[in-house]
Amino acid sequence: MKSWFRPRIPLDGFWKFKMDRELVGDREEWYRGFSSADLIYVPSSWNEQNPEWDQFTGVAWYQRDFYVDGSLKGKLAWIIFDGAGYRARVWVNGNFIGEHEGSFTQFRFGVGSIKYGDLNRIVVRIDNKPSVSDLPPARELNVTAFDFFHYGGIHRPTYLEFTDTCYVDDVTINAGGDGSFKTSIDIVCNRRVDVKLALMDKELSEVLFEEMIRDVEPGRFRYERRFNGVRPWSPEDPNLYNFVVEIYTDGVMRDSVYERIGFRTIEVRGGKIYLNGRPVFLKGFGRHEDFPVLGKYMHGAVLIRDFYLMKKIGANSFRTTHYPYSNEHLDLADEFGFMVILEPPLCYSGMDRILSREEIAKLFSSEEYFTKARRFVEEMVKQYKNRPSVIMYSVTNEPPSDIPEVAEFIKRMAHLFKELDPSRPTTFASHRSIRDLALGHVDVISLNYYRGWYSEWGDIARGTEVMLKEVEQIHQRFPEKPIIITEFGADAYLGLHSDPPQMWSEEYQAEMIRSYVEVLSKRDYVVGLHIWNFADFRTPQNPLRTILNRKGIYSRDRQPKLSALILSKLFKNIPTFIE
Structure with a gap:
């Protein structure tokens, strides 16, 4: 708030x-x-x-x-x-x-x-x-x-x-693309209050609707109505409004809070993702909150540059890999019309590096571990639930979900998300491909592929062919579920060039991205492509990393690699709405 x-x-x-x-x-x-x-x-x-x-x-x-x-x-x-x-x-x-x-x-x-x-x-x-x-x-x-x-x-x-001792503790809002509006407001006070509700324009300069509700009991207050004439939020037209809540006793204002909201509806059906009733295609990135000296803090000027670069390249979405991002980060997503897949810090890409298969099964079967994960998810949903940009929840990233106990954990977590917020679909980013046991537990299938980099290295054509074969097998198993390729890419060292394209060169990265985008964008069951990564970011030290993960199409200080130009041409040929 x-x-x-x-x-x-x-x-x-x-x-x-x-x-x-x-x-x-x-x-x-x-x-x-x-x-x-x-x-x-x-x-x-x-x-x-x-x-x-x-x-x-x-x-x-x-x-x-x-x-x-x-x-x-x-x-x-x-x-x-x-x-x-x-x-x-x-x-x-x-x-x-x-x-x-x-x-x-x-x-x-x-x-x-x-x-x-x-x-x-x-x-x-x-x-x-x-x-x-x-x-x-x-x-x-x-x-x-x-x-x-x-x-x-x-x-x-x-x-x-x-x-004040009388205050608004929380506000939950569900604003549909058709103007439907539901809210629940948690009020703390030792006496009954009057509640004033207002819908204002984006700049907080014009009151579009106002109502005073008298003699409200403290606790959870629910309110519902339909607003006629509001303009829906979308990537092409990210209309924002402000919903203002004020509480009074004896005619004196005791608290005033507001939320920036957008009227939009998201649903999954028939193998597509629909935004306000129109099938949408997600073009964008995995990102990281990482910048020299600042570490995990993203200064506002850095965020502004990032969003203008993403708009310039033709992107319309990103996943908050691999943790929820800052309030300022999501403010700009709301403002710029970016669709966001919100992900908690349940990231397990290299779980087999730190635990055995038996230890992994035991950890994910632990009720204590599930309770901790639940607490993290509850905090995340509470903080970001009212944002129009957040269209989907990713339950986890790259879990070892070929293990039955892990698949069951994902099933329970997916149910938790629906319990906390039934208005948004769920997914998780899988790197287990056709061996994954949990793909059926979520609404949207998300797949991470690096064929041509971590396997089939040096052979982009063969890597692309193997990747596409596996994706089509998954589609045949789940024909009703849309598929997003949530990670693909290759490392490139800024300024390193090679003809013919060889690994770690800018040309190899650009060619691998081009190959994946061209073949995947022709499959009607693929409804999203997210490059890994928007910008180079710092990693733990190991033999596969040169201080940074260099899969960014921009350097850590936001200078473009060759793939930025190639991707811009590719993304601009893919419309946001695919009807």
Whole structure:
């Protein structure tokens, strides 16, 4: 939820920072305050801010002082982290206020120990030591089940927000392309309230509809109506509106929040994905939130460049590989009309590198592990459920789903998504191809293929042929399900050229992408193509990586490779709507 009414104190900027290599901080009570000559900038991961911190995994402490004006006394104080971790524990003025596991979802704690009209101190203990039970799992920094760098720190913005004792705790919205509208509003108050609802234009300058509902009982309030004349949201015309909720007691406003919404309907039927009743084709990328020095934080200027580059190339979609992205990232997806497949941090690409087949089966059969995954998914859905850009949920990425226990886990997770949000279809990105046991448990089949790179290397034609044969076999098994190729591509070192195309050259990458796009776009059961990856990104160290995964069609600092030009020509020949 957004709000212009709630006072806010940003905590971006320089913090004191201290590594705790010997794990003495808890015993020495650093949470009460500590001395350190080191400074760090928030938001950003710690790793690239100082070469001495780069390869560190473990516990580090953050500290900052902030002032709270006396005029805020009597309000409830909340500290909100948009993303920090992997594990975060938080103290304010020496008082423990909460802990959270997971780097990529927002969390908040109530703060009852604020000193008004005075300075306050926040201390945050971050622990990013890897574990096979983490999401995603790893044994150590360079032995992981995922192929992206394991950053640590306060990655995203952090701030204090103040509410009245009567406030809106949550808003859930379902706005259909036909103007249908349903909302449930969670209200906290010790007395009945009046609720004012308004639909406003994108710029919050014109009220299109307004209604006051009197004498509402606190708790969950449900409201439903149809808005005539609204323009639906789509990639070609991403119309946005603002839904405003205000609560009053005795004629005095106690809270005001709003959500940016788009009216759109997404459904899967007859082997197609329909947006507002029209079959749609997804053209785009897997991405990563990764940038030099900043680590997992994506500055607004970087995001703006990314979205203009994606628009220039003819893309209309992306998957949040392999974790939910920042609020700013999804704000721009809403704004630019990008369709998003939202994915939690359940990434298992190299699970067999860290566990045996028997250990994998045991882990995925564990009720404790499912409960943890459920908590991560619940947080993600709650944060992003109202966004028009989010059209689908990906349950997981590249699980070892040729193992029956893993397939059962995926089935349970897919049911969980439907339980939490029945308005969106589900998928998961499979790299087990025809051996996958879980493809029938989701609405859309998503397949990752690197034939011509990790196998059939050096022979793009043969790799493409083998890939296409397997895709057609899967289609024959599930003819009613649309198929998206959610990953394909090849590494290319910027500036390395070869005639004829050879592996690691820009020409080889461009030729492999061209080959896949040309054959797959002719299959009417294929309804989406996502290149891996939009830009080069940092990875764990191993013999297959030169610091970065270089499958990006742009370099890590967003300079184009030859494949960017080739892909632009290919994508622009594929319409968004395929009727």
